[in-house]
Each structure stands twice: as structure tokens, then as C-alpha cells.
Amino acid sequence: MTLVEAIAEARRSDDFGPVVERIPYMAWMGIEMRVEDGSVRGLMKHSDMLIGNYVHRALHGGTLGALLESTAVFELLYSAEAESLPRIVNITIEYLRSGKDTDTHARAFVEKLGRNVANVRAIAWQADEAKPVAAAHCHFLV
Amino acid sequence: MSEAKTIVERFQERFAEAIPYNRALGLQIESIAPDRVFARLPWRENLVGHPETRILHGGAISASMDAICGASVFVALKQAMRIATLDLRIDYLRPAAPDEDVICEATCYRITEKVAFTRGLAHQGDPADAVAAVAGTFMLFRGQGGDLGEKLREPR
Numbered sequence: 166m167t168l169v170e171a172i173a174e175a176r177r178s179d180d181f182g183p184v185v186e187r188i189p190y191m192a193w194m195g196i197e198m199r200v201e202d203g204s205v206r207g208l209m210k211h212s213d214m215l216i217g218n219y220v221h222r223a224l225h226g227g228t229l230g231a232l233l234e235s236t237a238v239f240e241l242l243y244s245a246e247a248e249s250l251p252r253i254v255n256i257t258i259e260y261l262r263s264g265k266d267t268d269t270h271a272r273a274f275v276e277k278l279g280r281n282v283a284n285v286r287a288i289a290w291q292a293d294e295a296k297p298v299a300a301a302h303c304h305f306l307v
Numbered sequence: 308m309s310e311a312k313t314i315v316e317r318f319q320e321r322f323a324e325a326i327p328y329n330r331a332l333g334l335q336i337e338s339i340a341p342d343r344v345f346a347r348l349p350w351r352e353n354l355v356g357h358p359e360t361r362i363l364h365g366g367a368i369s370a371s372m373d374a375i376c377g378a379s380v381f382v383a384l385k386q387a388m389r390i391a392t393l394d395l396r397i398d399y400l401r402p403a404a405p406d407e408d409v410i411c412e413a414t415c416y417r418i419t420e421k422v423a424f425t426r427g428l429a430h431q432g433d434p435a436d437a438v439a440a441v442a443g444t445f446m447l448f449r450g451q452g453g454d455l456g457e458k459l460r461e462p463r
Contacts, residue, residue, distance in 0.1 A: 168359055190364035193353035216327040217374075220454050225328035226392045227370020234365050250357055253365050257396040258373075 169249050172242055181205070181239055196232055198239040205243045207236030207271035207289075216266060224264030226299070229289050232271050233258060233301035237285040240273035241305060245283060251305035254282070264298045267291055283307045311462040314339050314382075321458045322378055329374050332367065336378070337410070344378045346371070348409040348429075361405035368409065368429050368439050369397050375411040376425040376443035383415035383423065387456030389448040390423065398440045407431045409438060421447055 166174070168187060175181045179200040185191050195210040209215070209232045217225025234256055241247045272294075273287035283305045288297040312320070319336045323329050323346070332354075337345040348354075348371045356364025373395050380390050403409055412434070413427030422444055429439040 168357075187358045188364070189353045189355040189358070190367055191356075194366070214327050214331040217329075218455070219325065219327065225326070225370065225374070226395070227332075227366070227373040228328060230369040230373065230395065231364065231366025234369070252402075253399050255396065255398045256365065256369065257394060258369065258392075259394045260392045263391070 172249065176243065176246065181242070184242070190231070191235055194228070194231060196235050198236070200243060204272060205236060205239045207232055207239065207273075209269045209271075211266055211268050221263065222266040224266070224269070226258070226260055226264075229260070229264055229269065229299040230256070230258040230301065232269055232289055233273075233287040233299060234303065236271040237273040237287045237301065237303050237305070240275060240285065240287075241283055241307065245275055245278050245307065247307050251283065251307050254304040254306060256301055256303035259300045260298075261300060262296065262298045265291055269298065270294070278307065281306060317459055317462070318344075318378060321455070322381070326374075328370065332371055332374070334371060334374060334411075339382055341382065342416075343412060343414045344375055344382055346375050346378070346411045348411060350406055350408050355405075360402065362402040363409070365397070365399060368399075368403070369395065371409070371411045372397065372413065372427055372429055372439065372441040373443065376413040376415075376427050376441060377445060379413040379415040379425050379427070380423045380445050381456060381459050383418055384447070384456070386449070387453050387460050389451045389453035389456065390445045391448070393422065393444045393446050395441065395443040400437050400439055403429075403438045404431055413441070413443075418447070420449070423447055
């Protein structure tokens with residue numbers, strides 16, 4: 166099965182696990198994508214490898230950027246029905262709170278889907294969705 | 308008696324290898340000038356973001372650039388202190404060619420009382436044909452010594 170076929174099948178079944186498994190970086194990072202209440206929910210399971218500050222046991226900011234970008238990609242695959250992995254043009258990652266050594270969740274919102282470009286926002290949180298640890302704003306070619 | 312470590316050795320040991328995710332990425336500090344840090348992200352299959360084209364995942368590049376922009380702040384600061392990324396903007400200029408390492412370079416070009424401003428490039432040998440261009444800002448916590456900041460300054 167090609168990647169495009171796997172994405173089409175994932176959209177039919179609401180199960181993006183088989184697509185995530187094909188992406189080596191996401192599998193290595195422990196980043197998962199699930200469909201929940203009509204949108205994609207990203208999950209980055211905690212592991213010690215993700216730590217960026219060993220004194221405060223805080224997550225490396227780069228891991229949050231990776232989760233936000235991945236969640237934005239999968240939201241486009243799911244709700245904007247992108248056929249293949251959309252190519253990222255740019256991303257701005259804002260760090261709002263220190264990430265702790267626990268699981269991190271993320272959600273993305275397609276602000277505008279044009280003929281060529283999609284504008285997507287994403288937020289990441291841990292215990293409380295109202296207290297995000299990081300947010301991102303990105304553009305993709307679609 | 309131990310020999311004093313060079314600044315590259317200090318950053319390799321205490322920044323690239325002591326920080327778990329920098330170590331997981333495999334970042335290697337290549338050289339450090341007063342205004343610039345150069346590091347290598349060795350190409351590895353588990354950093355791939357697209358299974359068919361085998362281009363690197365954006366997250367691997369942005370995380371490496373976050374780290375190296377931060378390192379450039381530590382190099383530029385005159386005292387040890389804690390720092391934290393405020394924001395990071397990445398323009399993905401072209402896909403990274405598979406099987407080739409990525410060079411991450413960053414410079415901290417302005418330090419104010421509370422904020423440090425950095426910019427950098429990720430490329431594969433030719434900075435004029437970069438993979439990504441980056442701008443990062445960092446909060447400075449003056450007076451909060453910062454364990455890492457101290458360690459990066461100590462020559463031994």
C-alpha cells in the first residue's frame with residue numbers, strides 16, 4: 166500500500182495509527198494521532214529522551230515543536246482531506262509554559278484552506294487544555 | 308591534574324551530550340566562535356518525516372535549531388544565567404537531501420536586559436543553499452545562576 170492509499174484508508178476508518186507508524190520520526194518520538202470529537206488529537210507519550218532541562222525535568226522545547234507540527238499535518242490529512250503529507254513552508258513556535266515530564270496533548274485548527282496554502286494553528290497542553298505549554302502557527306503547501 | 312577543556316569540549320559534553328534530547332538527536336558541536344555556534348546533526352533513519360522521499364521531519368530540524376540558537380545565547384552571555392526559548396520561527400527553504408548530515412549554525416546578534424535575539428541556518432554544506440532559516444528569541448533570567456550556564460563557563 167502506498168502512503169497515499171494508507172492515508173485514504175485512515176480517513177475512511179478514522180484510524181491514523183498505520184500512517185503514523187510509517188513515519189520514522191513520529192514512531193521514534195512516541196507521537197500518536199487519534200481522531201476524537203471530529204478532530205485530530207496528538208499525543209506525545211513521555212519518555213526520558215524528551216527532557217531538555219535535567220535539573221527541572223522540563224521537556225526540550227524542540228519536542229513540543231515536533232508535536233505541534235505533526236498535529237497540524239494530521240489535522241490537514243483528516244479535515245482538509247489532503248491526499249499526501251502536506252509540505253510545511255514555515256512555523257512559528259511560541260513557548261508559553263515549561264513542559265513537565267509527563268504526556269503532552271495537542272490539537273490543531275485549520276484557519277484557512279486556500280487552493281495553494283493552508284494556515285494552521287496548534288496548541289499543546291499537559292494537565293489542563295486551558296493552560297497550554299506551547300502554541301504554533303504554520304503554513305503548508307497543499 | 309586535568310587539562311582545561313576547550314569551549315567546544317565543554318559544549319559537547321555539558322550541552323550536546325548531557326541534555327537528554329540533544330543527545331537523542333545526536334547533535335555534535337563542531338566549532339564555536341564568539342558570535343557563532345556550528346553543530347552537526349548526523350543523518351539518521353529515525354529522523355525521517357516522509358517514508359517515500361526520506362526527507363527529514365521538520366521537527367528534527369526545528370529542535371536542533373532551537374538547541375543551537377540557545378547555545379549561541381550561552382556563548383554570547385557575559386554571566387551565567389537561566390534562559391528559556393520565547394519563540395522560534397523556521398522557514399523551510401528546501402527539503403533536506405536524504406543520507407546527508409545537516410549543519411546547524413546560529414548567532415546571537417543582540418542581548419538586552421531580558422531578551423536575547425538569535426538567527427541561524429540549517430544547511431548541508433552550502434549556507435547559500437540552506438534547508439531552513441531560523442529566528443529565535445530567548446528570555447534571560449538574570450540573577451538566576453543556572454546550573455547549565457555555570458557548567459558551560461567553567462573551563463574544568
